[in-house]
Amino acid sequence: xxxxxxxxxxxxxxxxxxxxxxxxxxxxxxxxxxxxxxxxxxxxxxxxxxxxxxxxxxxxxxxxxxxxxxxxxxxxxxxxxxxxxxxxxxxxxxxxxxxxxxxxxxxxxxxxxxxxxxxxxxxxxxxxxxxxxxxxxxxxxxxxxxxxxxxxxxxxxxxxxxxxxxxxxxxxxxxxxxxxxxxxxxxxxxxxxxxxxxxxxxxxxxxxxxxxxxxxxxxxxxxxxxxxxxxxxxxxxxxxxxxxxxxxxxxxxxxxxxxxxxxxxxxxxxxxxxxxxxxxxxxxxxxxxxxxxxxxxxx
Numbered sequence: 001x002x003x004x005x006x007x008x009x010x011x012x013x014x015x016x017x018x019x020x021x022x023x024x025x026x027x028x029x030x031x032x033x034x035x036x037x038x039x040x041x042x043x044x045x046x047x048x049x050x051x052x053x054x055x056x057x058x059x060x061x062x063x064x065x066x067x068x069x070x071x072x073x074x075x076x077x078x079x080x081x082x083x084x085x086x087x088x089x090x091x092x093x094x095x096x097x098x099x100x101x102x103x104x105x106x107x108x109x110x111x112x113x114x115x116x117x118x119x120x121x122x123x124x125x126x127x128x129x130x131x132x133x134x135x136x137x138x139x140x141x142x143x144x145x146x147x148x149x150x151x152x153x154x155x156x157x158x159x160x161x162x163x164x165x166x167x168x169x170x171x172x173x174x175x176x177x178x179x180x181x182x183x184x185x186x187x188x189x190x191x192x193x194x195x196x197x198x199x200x201x202x203x204x205x206x207x208x209x210x211x212x213x214x215x216x217x218x219x220x221x222x223x224x225x226x227x228x229x230x231x232x233x234x235x236x237x238x239x240x241x242x243x244x245x246x247x248x249x250x251x252x253x254x255x256x257x258x259x260x261x262x263x264x265x266x267x268x269x270x271x272x273x274x275x276x277x278x279x280x281x282x283x284x285x286x287x288x289x290x291x292x293x294x295x296x297x298x299x
Contacts, residue, residue: 018046018047018048018098019046019097019098019099020045020046020047020048020098020099020100020101021047021048021049021050021095021098021099021100021101022042022047022048022049022050022100022101022102022103022104023050023052023081023100023102023103023104023114023117023121024038024049024050024051024052024104024105024106025052025053025054025081025103025104025105025106025107025110025113025114025117026052026053026054026057026105026106026107026109026110027049027051027104027106028057028106028107035106038104047101048098050094050095051079052079052080052081053079053080053081053110054081054107054109054110054112054113054114054217055080055081055083055113055219056109056110056113056215056216056217056218056219057107057109057110057216058079058080059216060109060216081110081113081117082117084116087116087117087120087121088120088121091121100121100122101122102118102122102125103117103118103121103122108134108186108187108188108215108217109215109216109217110217111133111134111217112131112134112217112219113217113219115127115129115130115133116129127297127298127299128297130296130297132296133296133298134186135185135186136183136184136185136186136187136228137153137155137185137226137228138185139296140153140230141153142295142296143292143295143296145295146291146294146295148288148291148292148295151181151230151231151233152169152230152231153228153229153230153231154228154229154230155185155226155227155228155229156227156229157226159203159206159207159210162182162202162203162206162227162229163199163202163203165229166178166180166196166199166202166229167199169231173231177197177198178196178197178198178199178202179195179196179197179232180195180196180202180229180230180231180232181193181194181195181196181229181230181231181232182194182195182196182202182205182206182209182227182228182229182230183209183227183228183230184209184212184214184215184226184227184228185214185226185227185228186214186215186217187214187215190259190267190269191214192209192212192214193266193267194209194266195232195266202229206227206229209227210226210227236256236257237256237257237259238254238255238256238257238275238285239253239254239255239256239257239272240253240254240255240285240286240289241253241254241255242289242290242293244293244298244299245299246299247294247299249289249290249293249294251277251286251289251290253274254274254275254276254277254282254285254286255272255273255274255275256272256273256275257269257271257272257273258270258271258272258273
């Protein structure tokens with residue numbers, strides 16, 4: 001991937017520089033397919049991609065035992081996103097007068113960096129700065145404050161506090177066996193998300209998660225190792241793909257996940273099914289998703 005990006009950069013330098021640019025923070029997917037597709041789309045529209053590494057990703061990759069050449073690439077200041085307060089100076093020096101159109105992000109660890117750069121460099125397209133878009137606990141609480149139905153939850157700082165919440169949940173559920181979810185406050189793709197069926201099981205999960213650093217980005221979350229404890233919600237899991245402009249949201253696709261327990265993991269992805277959107281249930285899902293976007297200030 002690094003080689004390909006360097007080649008793309010070199011090829012771009014040999015051509016006349018476009019008048020528009022897009023910042024791509026952490027273009028580091030496992031395969032180059034996505035980066036290549038974005039590059040092709042941008043080129044078709046006469047837009048130059050500027051790949052940058054967030055501080056969290058650059059530091060992580062520099063420590064990961066790469067060859068000296070690649071470690072130097074990650075640590076090279078010309079490939080790093082500008083630090084807070086240095087965004088405008090960096091843009092003036094490196095964009096060569098190109099109009100910045102957008103900021104993309106390819107990693108969980110780079111989301112806060114990408115949001116900051118868009119907020120400073122493209123204020124007319126900024127959604128503001130809000131950690132609740134990345135922190136699972138803050139996200140639910142912000143939605144709850146907006147009157148949206150969300151799972152009962154707690155962000156306990158100790159196991160004793162977690163046990164008290166779980167005991168209360170079990171009493172409210174009026175069932176003999178505990179059923180609760182424990183997850184990291186930050187992360188994606190169900191990584192670290194576990195189901196507990198007893199207090200003993202919950203305690204073991206809590207201790208593992210409380211020692212685990214899920215996100216490489218610790219810039220805005222002092223609770224990077226913190227745990228969220230929630231009631232278990234049964235039912236299908238859906239994904240609602242949307243596009244937004246000036247506060248107006250449009251749904252472009254509905255997906256229903258098929259997940260199940262496999263090899264001791266509670267949420268293994270089997271498939272994702274593209275669904276029709278004509279029924280009342282689908283309409284309610286789409287309305288819910290758009291209401292959540294409003295609650296999180298996503299325009």
